[in-house]
Each structure stands twice: as structure tokens, then as C-alpha cells.
Amino acid sequence: MRRQTATSGINPAGSGRALRLDPLSLPLRFDAQDTRADGGVRQIELHRERVVLRRAVKGMQMAVNVRVSDFLGVALRGLDDAQMLVLVHRDPSLNIPLGVSSDAEELSTAWQMWSEIFALPQLPEDKRRDPAQRRRRHNAIRARRPKFLVRRRAGDLLNPANLHQGEREIIARD
Template identity: 75%
Template sequence: MRRQTATSGVNPAGSSRVLRLDPLSLPVSFDAQDARADNGVRRVELHRERVVLRRAVHGMRMAINLRVSDFRGIALRGIDDAQMLVLAHRDPSLNIPLCVSSDRDEIASAWQIWSDIFALPQLEESPFEPAPRRRRRNAIRARRPKFLVRRRGGGPLDATRVHRDEREIIARN
């Protein structure tokens, strides 16, 4: 496994230099910006089949392990005077930057290579909303069988009825 070093083209988070990850030398590990994480940095480990995001939030360290097939595709985003390739997820906070450059030919070739390596579609920049929240199952259904939910609740028992000051009718033989 090859390690990415400061001289191999991977820049630290917050750097204004160009970010270029080599898709042919996976697995790769690098730091990326994360607004929610402590110090604004998260560690990304990128493999052919999976992605591991490591970050600390309020002192609690966590690792998020995602399959590459869980991502929507490789998206092309425009930023100021450059373009950026992103491994796009339904949750925008899980997007992973792959390449930032102002050279259109370089971006186009990298876009095709990343798409082929991960077997994901190439996505154009578009306003995307996160997927709607899935409905959860009804809490009561989990506790009672279906036919009991349909049934009417029972009323008070006959033994609890008290009749006062009435004439009692008794049938004798």
C-alpha cells in the first residue's frame, strides 16, 4: 500500500493549492475540510470498495465506514475560478473532494477515470436536496398483533354492575 506524502500532490486541508488524488494508486488517505468536526478537519481513507471517514466532534472520535456503491456518483462542481470533482452522497456532509483544478481538460479526464474506477455515473452540478426521511413503522403495531388492533376494546364486565333497589326476578321450577 502506497502512502500519500506532502510531496506526492496531496495537500493539507485548508490549503489553497490544487488538490489532485491519483485514482490509479488506491487506497489513498488524506485530510479534508469538515465544518462540523473539531479543528475543521476529517481524515478520509479512500479504497476501491469503501470509504472511511474519521473525525472528532466535541471530543468524541468516530469512524464512518461507507460502501462506494452507497454514493450517488462523481459530481462536477464549479467553484470560483476552478472546478471540483466530488464523490457525491445523498447526505451533503458526506461528500468527498477528489480533484480541484482550473484546467478543464484535466478535470474531464479525471472525471472519466474516477467514474470508471468506482463504476459510478458522472453527475452534473445541480441543486440537490437530501432524500426525504423514511417513514418508521408504527410503534403500536410492533406491540400488538394486527387483529387485536382492529378489535374493539372490551367494556366493563357484568360482575362489576351493581343494581340497587330493584325487584329481583328469580325463575323457580
């Protein structure tokens, strides 16, 4: 069995031809379409525990290393004339194509195999995921007071009921 690499004759993902990756021959290395990358192509390395995405954006080389457990699952997406098997991440730019075919039976067996190998759930086609919410950025003002004091309301100093004037103070010493 030959390795599936970018130079072994396997068609790049999204090239219009059928993409069939073998889940039993991990690790895999292949090219996929990426609209933001230089040249419109990114390299993907699939391992059992991690995925490495390599691309260049405006001349800057980058490699993104993502654990397989960080992915949501394996989904089946419909295209115009075929269906695509995708490894789905919260961030849509990290989604990875695993296979494209018009044969429904072939895709269902591949869907099951990829799901078992990565120990991820099979996601239904119609369930669309929203992108992850943006993280709150560090607020410089919040650092001035402890968190529980920020949540507390400040006392009202102008309320005359809280003012005690002209009274003797009792202090216990010892």
C-alpha cells in the same frame, strides 16, 4: 511514485490550493475540510470498495465506513475560480472532494477515470440532489395491532342493519 498521505506533502482538501488525487494509486489517505469536526479537519481513506471517514466531534473519535456502491456518483461542481470533482452521497456531509483545478480538460479526464474506477455514473453539475428523507421512527402504538389490521377500518357497532337478534343459530356439528 509516492503515496498520497496526510504527511507526504499533498495539500489538504479545501485548503485553497489545487487538490489532485491520483485514482490509479488507491488506497489514498488525505485530510479534508469539515466544519463540524474538531479542528475543522477530517481524515479520509479511499479504497476501491470502501471509504473510511475519521473525525472527532466534541472529543468523541469516530470512523464512518461507507461502501463505494452507496455513493450516487462522481460530480463536477463549480467554485468561484475553479471546479471541484466530488464523490456524491445522499447525505451531503459524506461528500468527498476528489480534485480541485481550474483546468477543464484535466478535470474531465480525472472525472472519467474516477467514474470508471469506482464504477459509478458521472453526475451532471446542474443536477442538485436533495438530502435523504428521514426514516420513520418506530411507533409504539403500531406494535399493538398487526399491520393489516391497522389499515382496516373498524366495523360500525351502532348500525342496526348488522345486528341479528332473536334468530335461531344454525350450527353444523360433525
